Amino acid sequence: MTALEALDIRFPTSRDLDGSDAMNPDPDYSAAYVVLRTDAGDGLEGHGFAFTIGRGNDVQTAAIKALEPFVVGLPLERVVGDLGGFSRGLVYDSQLRWLGPEKGVMHMAISAVVNAAWDLAAKRAGLPVWKLLAQLTPEQVVDLVDFRYLSDALTPEEALDILRAAEPGKAERIARIEREGYPAYTTTPGWLGYSDEKLERLCREAVADGYSMIKLKVGGNVEDDRRRMRIARTAVGPDIRIGTDANQRWDVAPAVEWMRALAEFDPYWIEEPTSPDDVLAHAAIRKAIAPIKVATGEHVQNRVVFKQLLQAGAVDVVQIDAARVGGVNENVAILLLAAKFGVPVCPHAGGVGLCELVRHLSMFDLAAVSGTEEGRAIEYVDHLHEHFLDPAGVRDGRYLPAALPGFSAEMRPEALARFSFPDGPEWRMS
């Protein structure tokens, strides 16, 4: 490994209120971006990123740069040939670990670098990450996972059993994924900053585009939310699922009260009703608002908290994020945990490049872990895909698989130049 380059890339999304919700009124979607280079002579690079929403992307970029000594100088095979060991090496540096452990800025930096290593490994294998993962043996998959703090809920032996049980039919499922993709739902209609007219138009378009589920941001004002839910329900009809998303806005009692006020519009789930750290509050809310489901995960910091959400019966839906926990490896652990508890995984996406990455994880889950797409769909948001070399695409409400080898994390060089902060032309102008 010859170089780790870290770049501060920001998109001025706050100008149009794309991405506005109850807690995040004016995000500038950003990526703390990393490029890994080697002297293998094949011209292949590993690309990865942490997603942020603007301020602080410089701190995130500095955290990625702090991992340079743990990467540069390693033999290539110690990285792409031992992705489990490489990942654990980053997580267990004792000094950096103090800054978490396994949470926040430092863990997101590890995520970016681990994902970049997967991008590199998959490019070298000539496969998209999901297929590279799906062709591993159960033993090889288990070796990717750090079972520390998991053994009261999931042992390596239990993980092997889950993976072995999914072996029959794997080839057929892979072929079906390549043919038909994977279910998607869309958040495009529902941003809090959109007018009623735009909401209604986008709801109708979502149905016409083949989606069977949409999502609305809620939590600003309950009367506004009731009006917006009524508009959305009228526009999509009774058979389309409407997820709602409060982005951590509430304590337990207001969450219950608010969702009861929306219940007549048949919300499918409430996402992030409260703090992502609050396992017990999610459990209390879930119990109080059933049959409305409870979903969370985009801000859940690591496998330890996901484990507890499952142990406590706190969620109906696990929402993994591609770049917040420690990258592919920790997400494999979370997929296995969810399979153990029989809870479906519906990944968080949107932001910058999260749709591109997360489809790999769900397709691997379908191929080799849970073996089913029942109750499962990946979020789709139609922002910023044009900047990626292998952009996420949806057809008839289903994600298409990646077209190129790698993790689909690589941005076009012209985008990296234009949106470089603060010196790229997009920011110098403003």
Add this chain to the structure above:
Amino acid sequence: MTALEALDIRFPTSRDLDGSDAMNPDPDYSAAYVVLRTDAGDGLEGHGFAFTIGRGNDVQTAAIKALEPFVVGLPLERVVGDLGGFSRGLVYDSQLRWLGPEKGVMHMAISAVVNAAWDLAAKRAGLPVWKLLAQLTPEQVVDLVDFRYLSDALTPEEALDILRAAEPGKAERIARIEREGYPAYTTTPGWLGYSDEKLERLCREAVADGYSMIKLKVGGNVEDDRRRMRIARTAVGPDIRIGTDANQRWDVAPAVEWMRALAEFDPYWIEEPTSPDDVLAHAAIRKAIAPIKVATGEHVQNRVVFKQLLQAGAVDVVQIDAARVGGVNENVAILLLAAKFGVPVCPHAGGVGLCELVRHLSMFDLAAVSGTEEGRAIEYVDHLHEHFLDPAGVRDGRYLPAALPGFSAEMRPEALARFSFPDGPEWRMS
């Protein structure tokens, strides 16, 4: 507010294995240090820091620097006259919040800046922070606290009741603290890197110095731990409490097994048996090893996790840290939560300057919140105090109150110069 200066200060403690434990073999105790300046013309500055153990202190320093725009330019009164509002303003910047929320590097940066603001406010008031806090009305204390995500366990009204119940006798308790200080226990004997001879000698010295409790690091090797516990128990006799500290080393089953193997030496508590994120695992361990107590908190990220540890009956002892959660304000919330649940607070200290800070919080707790020192003691480690202007001191096993106005966070200018990383003389030499 005219300036926020952020400094990377590191002490080469790894050279002597001071601070070595089962998860942290070679720490270089460090401070991401902040100085707030004003144009008030009184020459007073606010000092604060986040404690780290070496690598990554640059990332932590960058995170503090990222808060500059939220401080510089504010009217002084918006900071020192509204410490609740100032603190919430840092926590709720929507873009920076994405990097946590309220955890890890960004939250520790907020801690440093909030604590520096308290240092400044207390210097301006001519009082140590604990007395400044203790003289506030219950309403003023409640206004310091962010109750978001707490209301299922603690409402503002309940907090007021707790504080009002502690009003009688407050003046007498303050006078007694000034006279007699606050109970301490010592971790000095028990670092994992010390020889048996050094362990035994330091245990005897601790008893001679008046301590009624010492602490041993455990979790490296169970036979070594049994030998070291036997040495320590023999050296201190049956009446001195011996805390043990595994620094997050175990899963549930090994924690239980290991502590049963140490039970014959009568350990008082096991600290950090497992991940600080794992409320349910702490609850399971506590149930299995009673009457050995379970303690945690130095790595607990925020009030939401402390709340759950208390709700789940997962801990016998709450260990607050002065500089990991969001500073004085969030620690006031945690003191109130612990009082609500009737669980004693025994702060984590050591590191760089944590002893200096945390005595203020326990003395405030005794004066105005719990009103008792029963079952309570502050950790004391005899490292690095010489670099502080108002160093922590212990006499007859009790912490002395701060001698100067402020939060005791200010390091001597010559220490800041000498240990500046990487350009200070201490590091240029090495």
